[in-house]
Amino acid sequence: MDNFILISGNKNQSSWSLRAWLMMKIANANFKVKFIDLSTSDYKEQILRYSPSGKVPALIHNDLVICDSLAIGEYLNELFPNANLYPNTVKERAIARSLASEMHAGFTKIRSTMPFRLDYVGKYDDSLMLQQELNRIEEIWSLQRNLYQEKGDFLFGKFCLIDAMFAPIVIRFAKYGYIPDSISARQYCKSILEHKFVKEWIM
Known part of the structure; x- marks a missing residue:
């Protein structure tokens, strides 16, 4: 096709x-x-x-x-129903779609105050009123990683659509020097940045 x-x-x-x-x-x-x-x-x-x-x-x-x-x-x-864009079960797909929609419609303060620029290297300004959104992102990442840590390195184990939705946030964090508090969220960021598709876009 x-x-x-x-x-x-x-x-x-x-x-x-x-x-x-x-x-x-x-x-x-x-x-x-x-x-x-x-x-x-x-x-x-x-x-x-x-x-x-x-x-x-x-x-x-x-x-x-x-x-x-x-x-x-x-x-x-x-x-491409066999491409694993979404996870396997009805429940998992519902959760994935919910999280994808939340990313799509939300986190507007992060997106507006930490613009996406691959050529930017700076420092996160912790005086910005972003903590609620940052906490929610870390909550999502930590919860999903704890649930699927034995199935792979991403939010539902394998790299899928929901990881594609959050990848630009990970890149923003890296460019602005923001380090998540939780170990699982930091590990997730590392996995995203090391994924071959993400590296291909960045390079």
Whole structure:
């Protein structure tokens, strides 16, 4: 199955494009990427040539255009049911979808005060009012890692869609020098940063 074109922001800036790209890699889809530099003055016009939402990412598959990283993940799960984008059981998939949606809709303070920039190296400002969101992220990571530590290094054992959703947060933490309190959360960050797909995007 091919004819996939992922419309992506540039690697340095687009955390949502990274999420969709990771999902494509997990699905082992044969795809091409059209990168659009979000730092240019006409980036919006460029995106609108491919994506009616005017945002990235968007996935073009034959005559279909799917906008938004989470929608792309759901579409890939339909096309590649054996790719393990989601965990195995109904209960696990429900939890994974709930966490993916929480990441998709939430953590706005972290995203706004710790912008995604691969070329940034700085220091986390602990005076920022982020503690509630940071605590919630650590709670998710620690709980899932404690439940699945014997099945692999990621939130449901194997690297899957939910890890793709949280990977940009891990990268933000690394770039801003934020170190989670719990050992399991720190180990999870290490596993994400060492995953071959994440390293491929960063490099």
